[in-house]
Amino acid sequence: MPSSRYQNRRPAAALAACGRKRAPAVSLAASRSTRRRRTSAGADSSSSSWASLHEDLVELIARRVLASDPVDYIRFRAVCARWRSTTSSPRGRGIVDERFHRRRWMMLPEGHGLYPGHGKLRGFVRFFNLSTGDFVRVHLPLFRDHCVLDSVEGLLLLQRDHDSAIRLLHPFTGDILDFPPLETLLRYISSCLTDDKWHYIRSIGAVSISVSANQAVSLMISTHPPQQVEEEGTEPWLPPPRLIAKLPAAKPDTGLSYHLVECDSEILAITITSIGIPKKVSVYRLTDLMLGRTVPVTSIGGNALFIGKRNLCVRSKAFPTIVGDTIVFVHINELYLAQYHLKSGTLLPASDGSIIGHAIPSPRSIIYHIHTCCYRQEWNKGCIRYQGKSQKWRVKRKWRHGGEIVHTPQSQTNRETVAFPLS
Numbered sequence: 572m573p574s575s576r577y578q579n580r581r582p583a584a585a586l587a588a589c590g591r592k593r594a595p596a597v598s599l600a601a602s603r604s605t606r607r608r609r610t611s612a613g614a615d616s617s618s619s620s621w622a623s624l625h626e627d628l629v630e631l632i633a634r635r636v637l638a639s640d641p642v643d644y645i646r647f648r649a650v651c652a653r654w655r656s657t658t659s660s661p662r663g664r665g666i667v668d669e670r671f672h673r674r675r676w677m678m679l680p681e682g683h684g685l686y687p688g689h690g691k692l693r694g695f696v697r698f699f700n701l702s703t704g705d706f707v708r709v710h711l712p713l714f715r716d717h718c719v720l721d722s723v724e725g726l727l728l729l730q731r732d733h734d735s736a737i738r739l740l741h742p743f744t745g746d747i748l749d750f751p752p753l754e755t756l757l758r759y760i761s762s763c764l765t766d767d768k769w770h771y772i773r774s775i776g777a778v779s780i781s782v783s784a785n786q787a788v789s790l791m792i793s794t795h796p797p798q799q800v801e802e803e804g805t806e807p808w809l810p811p812p813r814l815i816a817k818l819p820a821a822k823p824d825t826g827l828s829y830h831l832v833e834c835d836s837e838i839l840a841i842t843i844t845s846i847g848i849p850k851k852v853s854v855y856r857l858t859d860l861m862l863g864r865t866v867p868v869t870s871i872g873g874n875a876l877f878i879g880k881r882n883l884c885v886r887s888k889a890f891p892t893i894v895g896d897t898i899v900f901v902h903i904n905e906l907y908l909a910q911y912h913l914k915s916g917t918l919l920p921a922s923d924g925s926i927i928g929h930a931i932p933s934p935r936s937i938i939y940h941i942h943t944c945c946y947r948q949e950w951n952k953g954c955i956r957y958q959g960k961s962q963k964w965r966v967k968r969k970w971r972h973g974g975e976i977v978h979t980p981q982s983q984t985n986r987e988t989v990a991f992p993l994s
Contacts, residue, residue, distance in 0.1 A: 665741030667786040673725030686953035688714030704889030719951040721778040816860035832882035852911040879945025926957035
């Protein structure tokens with residue numbers, strides 16, 4: 572019941588209880604109705620003034636909103652019909668125009684095995700913003716016969732159930748871009764993989780896309796083992812590897828793991844000791860390394876970096892439980908989710924619960940949801956990493972691995988990290 576109606580009834584009831592006439596109540600309701608009409612007229616006048624903004628000013632505001640967040644741009648266009656007619660529609664351009672890529676939005680792993688397309692979700696999928704903490708729910712019935720393999724530039728890489736067709740989806744505009752089925756690449760694969768061909772084309776390690784000036788979209792998928800397919804008679808399009816920077820070498824008694832992550836338009840290189848206690852984490856700017864400077868940074872703008880198979884930068888102000896200027900990763904020696912504070916050098920648990928025996932308590936902290944986003948193999952199945960026993964996922968009679976390379980030969984590892992060799 573609207574609050575205005577509830578308020579109108581209270582004076583009438585009170586007056587009747589006192590034995591007074593109801594006329595004052597009627598006049599009170601009439602006066603309130605008059606005020607509502609005046610308020611409505613004022614609102615119409617206010618909205619008309621917004622709609623009368625000069626076209627150049629509307630375009631300027633739209634450009635700034637779009638540079639901040641494509642979702643806010645969609646909301647901006649929904650204000651009035653004139654603003655929609657003045658600005659460019661993202662529908663049909665969500666993939667081929669990089670301005671509309673929703674880079675800071677990530678699909679939320681719901682937990683409890685509620686993968687996108689699960690009947691209990693009724694066709695809805697939730698997304699959250701790593702910078703603002705906003706959550707939105709989008710109706711995507713496409714997931715009835717599709718599986719998510721990865722997220723790149725805010726777009727979702729899908730695989731169709733009845734074949735191996737690959738599709739890019741912009742979840743907020745509904746734009747879809749079709750690519751040839753992965754099965755068409757099987758003839759280029761070594762004969763030793765014939766018996767395990769489905770495992771090969773469903774195990775996606777990483778994905779990258781690029782859009783040319785003429786809006787041609789190139790899709791690059793990392794598989795195991797890596798393959799490069801080129802048309803006969805054409806020149807190799809993949810540029811040879813080249814050295815751009817050197818990271819500090821690991822000491823014999825420590826060992827280091829190396830990670831790259833984008834943070835506030837900068838590329839950061841992170842080193843984490845893989846042997847010995849206590850853990851030591853160092854962060855370097857790639858631009859400094861390219862100039863030969865190896866000075867660790869002690870501040871990353873209040874952000875938190877989540878390290879895993881995929882690395883994410885999260886703004887701590889958007890999530891109260893996340894501490895700024897920290898690196899969040901799994902402590903492989905003591906088996907807990909740790910956070911390393913860059914300025915103080917302290918290493919503390921990032922949240923309650925132990926990953927030993929998959930004993931994370933419920934309800935879960937948002938930290939575990941974000942950490943799961945770093946591991947595609949759980950993220951795309953509606954699971955939370957380290958909560959409950961990991962089980963094989965069988966949907967629509969097909970095994971879905973969905974994004975984690977279990978083993979990479981040493982020779983391939985050296986080639987992939989050639990841009991950051993040990994000095």
